[in-house]
Amino acid sequence: MSISLIATVTPKPEAVDKVEALMRDLTGHSRAEPGNRRYDLFRGTDTPVRFHVFEIYADEAAIEAHRASPHYTAFRAAVGDLLAEAPVVVAATPVDTVE
DSSP states (O other): EEEEEEEEEOGGGGGGHHHHHHHHHHHHHHHSTTTEEEEEEESSSSSSSOEEEEEEEOOOOOOOHHHHHHHHHHHHHHGEEEEESEEEEEEEOSOOOOO
């Protein structure tokens, strides 16, 4: 069964553009991972600006591979001081979805 993650990232106001660029780069690499089924990046319309990522992975092993990947670890290192708060990640399983 696939596993969905919804991640929310809140950049510092002065770092919004930089965080968006880093997240766009991460998105491209993450979509190419073998166990990744979906990786969509959204920018919230409220203030403060938040980015939301909707991710679907084949299984827990695919999530672990993502978290261990060079592009993810580089992203985490680069974005650390640019965030207003720690990222929030929620795991979910599908209930009623559209393909």
